[in-house]
Amino acid sequence: MSKERIIKAAIEVFSENEYHRASMDEIALRAQVAKGTLYYNFPGKSQLFKTVVKRTFEDFIRRIKADLQSSIPLKDKIQQTIRHHLDLFLESRHLSHIVFNxxxxxxxxxxxxxxxxxxxxxxxxxxxxxxEGKCDENYLRDLDSHIAAVGMIGTLESTSKYFLSHQNKYSRDDLERQVFTMITMSLFNSIE
Amino acid sequence: MSKERIIKAAIEVFSENEYHRASMDEIALRAQVAKGTLYYNFPGKSQLFKTVVKRTFEDFIRRIKADLQSSIPLKDKIQQTIRHHLDLFLESRHLSHIVFNxxxxxxxxxxxxxxxxxxxxxxxxxxxxxxEGKCDENYLRDLDSHIAAVGMIGTLESTSKYFLSHQNKYSRDDLERQVFTMITMSLFNSIE
Amino acid sequence: MSKERIIKAAIEVFSENEYHRASMDEIALRAQVAKGTLYYNFPGKSQLFKTVVKRTFEDFIRRIKADLQSSIPLKDKIQQTIRHHLDLFLESRHLSHIVFNxxxxxxxxxxxxxxxxxxxxxxxxxxxxxxEGKCDENYLRDLDSHIAAVGMIGTLESTSKYFLSHQNKYSRDDLERQVFTMITMSLFNSIE
Amino acid sequence: MSKERIIKAAIEVFSENEYHRASMDEIALRAQVAKGTLYYNFPGKSQLFKTVVKRTFEDFIRRIKADLQSSIPLKDKIQQTIRHHLDLFLESRHLSHIVFNxxxxxxxxxxxxxxxxxxxxxxxxxxxxxxEGKCDENYLRDLDSHIAAVGMIGTLESTSKYFLSHQNKYSRDDLERQVFTMITMSLFNSIE
DNA sequence: CATGAATGAGAATTCATTCAT
DNA sequence: GATGAATGAATTCTCATTCAT
Structure with a gap:
């Protein structure tokens, strides 16, 4: 069905392009449907964007939750979380930027x-x-956990973008390690 | 002279709006000059943007350097730096977003x-x-200082934006304190 | 369909006006379509112009070749050629000027x-x-045939325009006769 | 005085560029005067153009008349006339095009x-x-002398332009010879 | 005499959206 | 369900012209 094809195409286009530069023409082209079909299936650009964002985040949450289900140590949870977020930001920078910032x-x-x-x-x-850090032997610093989450997202987003334009200088592994250090040391008194 | 008025108006408009939503018409309107006057003074939109960015950052650097000149302790330097960056992000979010991200x-x-x-x-x-942390009794963690700077910018940007839409929940002082904790603890083994 | 209407309108407008004075607005107006429709059908002004020129010249060549097919005497061929070119220049002066000059x-x-x-x-x-004159009992003068063709075009263009602003002084027949004399006597030693 | 400088600059600009692409800015630039000075000295673009045309043609006529004064044979007169016109068209194509066409x-x-x-x-x-041909031993063909003049101008203009874009193929001398042949043979029964 | 900052009408182009089929 | 031709508001940019100094 073409609705699904449109969403897929839209995910691509909105991930790669800033909202205003992501055109309905391009989405229709990539979905291989006529422009009118977009408006048959969605009321407008912003509604399509909303759908795309929901889909992307549902997928994201599903993937990340699958990895975190088991009762693995906090350290590993954080590591997984960082890894998935880096994936998200590296693949869908514009889309996630809008949602978060x-x-x-x-x-x-x-x-x-x-x-x-x-x-x-x-x-x-x-x-x-x-x-979780608070109930653990480690202690979440004297931080509002929401502010902490927001700060973490910011670090992830900006380092991802920096990484994208300096790929010769750092490896993906470097990126992950450094971000892990920054985030854990900033949020917990000690970890492990 | 109207060149100065245009720059001022453009700083406002580019600070409040994403580049593509910031229109030359709006800038002309706010500067109270005719559209043609924009083009008399600047070759085009992107050049005007460039000028605005340079101006904003020059001012920013001037202000921050003034505060950091004296040999104050590192802790205070970081605090000042954070404060000035929060000012920047709270006032000119779109503009600084483009520059950094x-x-x-x-x-x-x-x-x-x-x-x-x-x-x-x-x-x-x-x-x-x-x-500087490295030469102090404190130690900059095992972090690439550029990555650290980028991560710090990210934290500052995202928390600023979060703050803007949750001003009822936090005070500006809360914001500063929390960001200071996050950043210093993430970057230094201990501070002061 | 409006594509055809646009081309027709564009032929008119580009024929009557110099390229820069021929505006897309005017073309849209005459074609009775919205401005956007022009850009739906053609990538831009210059591409539309190209299409118009091709169309005009294809039509022209078709018409002239139809008349010249039979093995009529050279004299008549020249006469027909002149007649058709005068038609072209009288109808589409600006358009053909660009192509030729x-x-x-x-x-x-x-x-x-x-x-x-x-x-x-x-x-x-x-x-x-x-x-052809060279193979005939008449002789094409000692002229490069391309230069001769270019000169002939020039005579046709300038006399057409002169005719347009002095229609009270000469008839279309006068024009044709005189041009025929000028051209044949200039190019051939004698004709028929 | 700046009026003179403006005229000189304008001659250049109008000679090299089509009327609408010849901008007042460019003229002011080349004349090294402020834009306002153009309007101080001339009521507007078209009036400046008029002045430029008059000047160009006065100069042209003066030069050509100087060469034709003596009672040289018709053949030489024609040759001189052609040479001067080729000069004009090669130097000031856009300007002369407007005047003639x-x-x-x-x-x-x-x-x-x-x-x-x-x-x-x-x-x-x-x-x-x-x-003159009529009073000579040669005979001007059965042509309206104005139409003949117009046709001659057309031949000169179009061959000049063709020459400009095919300079590798023909020399200036070739051009002159061929045009001379075309024009004399078209206008006179025989010459000399 | 001369300036040059300022203007504003007009031009090309883009793109989300509509709608008859 | 789907199409794609058509739209028109919005946007950037150009340039002849004006006018206070």
């Missing part, structure tokens, strides 16, 4: 609310993981 | 190069401050 | 090449007719 | 009239030379 893109109230919700849920999810 | 906005080679230079200089400036 | 109008390489090709083909076509 | 450029009535007058005078001048 630029929700004020001129969307209708409608769309805006859902994006905010999505972000809030995501931050809650992260905050929950971080809070 | 989205330089690939479809600019001409010309403009692109200058923006990249500006970013590199800024990161060097930050990295230099961070490296 | 002002191809350097600031077009993209792309468009430029096709226009040059068109002109070259046209001159070859004319030169071929003129060369 | 594209007077309808959107000029004010005012300017239009003077341009028409200039053209008419020029054609008269040419026609007079051609008429």
């Amino acid at each position: 630029d929700i004020s893109n001129g969307f209708e109230e409608d769309v805006l609310d859902e994006l905010k919700l999505l972000r809030e849920e995501h931050l809650n999810f992260l905050a929950t993981i971080l809070e | 989205d330089i690939s906005n479809g600019f001409e080679e010309d403009v692109l190069d200058e923006l990249k230079l500006l970013r590199e200089e800024h990161l060097n400036f930050l990295a230099t401050i961070l490296e | 002002d191809i350097s109008n600031g077009f993209e390489e792309d468009v430029l090449d096709e226009l040059k090709l068109l002109r070259e083909e046209h001159l070859n076509f004319l030169a071929t007719i003129l060369e | 594209d007077i309808s450029n959107g000029f004010e009535e005012d300017v239009l009239d003077e341009l028409k007058l200039l053209r008419e005078e020029h054609l008269n001048f040419l026609a007079t030379i051609l008429e």
Whole structure:
């Protein structure tokens, strides 16, 4: 069905391009459907974007939860979380940027609310993981766990982008290690 | 003179709006000049943007350097640096986002190069401050100082934006304190 | 369909106006379509111009070749050729001027090449007719047949334009007769 | 004085560029005066153009008349005339094109009239030379001498332009010889 | 005499959206 | 369900012209 093809194409286009540079033409082209079909299946660009974001984040949460289910040590949980987020930011930089940092893109109230919700849920999810530190032998610093989650997201996003334009200088592994150090040392008194 | 008025208006507009949503019409309107006056003073939109970015960052660097000149303890230097960066991000979020994270906005080679230079200089400036930790009794963690600077910028940017949409929940002081904790604990083994 | 209507309108507008004075607005207006429709059907002004030129010259060549097919005497061929060219210049002065005399109008390489090709083909076509004189009992003067063709085009263009602003002084028949005399006597030692 | 400098610069600019692509900015630049100075000295672009045309043609006529004064044989007169016209067209193609072929450029009535007058005078001048043929032992063909002059101008203009883009193929001498042949054989029964 | 900052009408182009089929 | 031709508002940019100094 073409709805599915459109979403897939839209994920690509919105991931690679800033919202205003991601054109409906390009999406239709990649989905191999007529332009009208986009509007047959979605009320408009922003609604399509909303759908795409939801889909991307659902997939993301599903993947990450699968890895975190077992009662692995906190250290490993953090590591997995970082790894998945780096994947997300490396693949869908523009899309995730909007969700986390630029929700004020001129969307209708409608769309805006859902994006905010999505972000809030995501931050809650992260905050929950971080809070685990408090019940552990390690201690989450004297930090609001939401602020901590937000700061963590920021570090992940900016280092991902820096990595993308300096791939000759660092390996993906370097990136992961350094980000892990920064984040764990910033959030926990000690870990392991 | 209207050149100055245009720059001021452009700083506002580019600070509040994403590059593509910042229109020359809006800038002309706010500067209270005719559209043609923009083009009399600047070759085009991207060149105007470049000018605005340079101006903003020059001012920023001037302000921050003034505060850091004296041989104050590292801890205070970091605190000042954070404070000034929060100011920057709270006032000019879109503008600084482009410089630090989205330089690939479809600019001409010309403009692109200058923006990249500006970013590199800024990161060097930050990295230099961070490296001081190594000569102190405190130790900069086993981190590439540029990656550390980039991560720090990310934390600052994302927490600033979060703060802007949750001003009822946190005070500006809360923000500063928490960010200070996150950053110092993430970058240094201990501080003071 | 509106593509055809646009081409027709564009032929008119480009025929009557110099390229830079022929505006897309005017073309849209005459074609009774919205401005956007022009860009739905053609990538831009210069491409539309190219299409218009090709169409005009294809029609022209078709018409003239139909008349010249039979093995009529050279004299009649020349006469027909002159007649058709006068038609062309009287109807589409600006358009043909560009093709024959002002191809350097600031077009993209792309468009430029096709226009040059068109002109070259046209001159070859004319030169071929003129060369026939050499195999006849008449003799083409000691002239490069391409230069001769170019000169002939020049005479046709300038006399057409003169005629247009002095229609009270000469009839179309006068024009044809005089041009025929000038051209045949200039190119051939004698004719018939 | 700057008026003179403006005229000189304008001659250059209007000679090298089509009227609409010849900008007042460029003229001011080349004349090394401020833009306002153009309007201090001339009421507007078209009036400046008119002045430039008059100057160019006055100079042209003066030069050509100097060469034709003596009672040289008709053949030589024609040759000189051709040579001077080729010079004109090779140096000032756009400017002369407007005068001879594209007077309808959107000029004010005012300017239009003077341009028409200039053209008419020029054609008269040419026609007079051609008429000499009738009183000579040679005979001007059964041609209206004005039409003949116009046709001659057309041949000169188009071959000049062709020459400019095929300079590798022909020398300036070739051009002159061939044009001489074409024109004399077209206008006179025989010459010398 | 001369300036040059400022103007604003107009031009090309883009793109999300609509709608008849 | 799906199409794609058509739209028009918005946007960047150009340039002849004006005018206070």
